[in-house]
Amino acid sequence: xxxxxxxxxxxxxxxxxxxxxxxxxxxxxxxxxxxxxxxxxxxxxxxxxxxxxxxxxxxxxxxxxxxxxxxxxxxxxxxxxxxxxxxxxxxxxxxxxxxxxxxxxxxxxxxxxxxxxxxxxxxxxxxxxxxxxxxxxxxxxx
Numbered sequence: 001x002x003x004x005x006x007x008x009x010x011x012x013x014x015x016x017x018x019x020x021x022x023x024x025x026x027x028x029x030x031x032x033x034x035x036x037x038x039x040x041x042x043x044x045x046x047x048x049x050x051x052x053x054x055x056x057x058x059x060x061x062x063x064x065x066x067x068x069x070x071x072x073x074x075x076x077x078x079x080x081x082x083x084x085x086x087x088x089x090x091x092x093x094x095x096x097x098x099x100x101x102x103x104x105x106x107x108x109x110x111x112x113x114x115x116x117x118x119x120x121x122x123x124x125x126x127x128x129x130x131x132x133x134x135x136x137x138x139x140x141x142x
Contacts, residue, residue: 006033006069008057013066015052026052030066058093059083088116107131107140 013030016023026049034040042050055061057068059075068076070090078086092113100109107127114123131137 007036007071008034009067009069010053010057011067011069013053013056013068014064015049015056015061016064027056027063059087059091060093088113105141106136 010033011031013027014025015027016025018024030049030053032040042053044050052061056063056076059068059078063076066076067074073086073090075083075086100106101112104112107124110127110130111123114127128137128140131140
């Protein structure tokens with residue numbers, strides 16, 4: 001275990017949805033942290049809130065309560081342009097297969113958001129390094 005500060009800190013995260021039968025709580029008081037270099041697995045049965053948690057941590061959805069902090073930024077407090085800028089420069093989200101463009105390779109799908117980003121010249125090198133780190137470099141051209 002390291003004494004480095006957490007890069008990602010999720011604290012008391014709750015997410016509720018309104019349903020015809022009343023309010024449904026999908027996440028309740030979820031807390032965890034991750035430090036640079038750590039691997040985190042989010043596991044659970046279908047419908048347990050894994051995708052909801054990832055959507056909130058990835059800034060694609062807002063929690064009903066709780067906070068998400070990335071480094072020194074409380075991302076759950078960001079709104080409007082500040083959230084859009086943060087998402088464009090600090091968040092990478094690779095969707096599951098049904099959200100990928102079938103006419104592009106896996107690498108091209110990963111690189112697609114970088115077309116609007118500030119660091120285009122090293123984007124492919126960084127993407128290939130991530131593919132290699134995850135052990136899927138052989139699938140980059142698929």
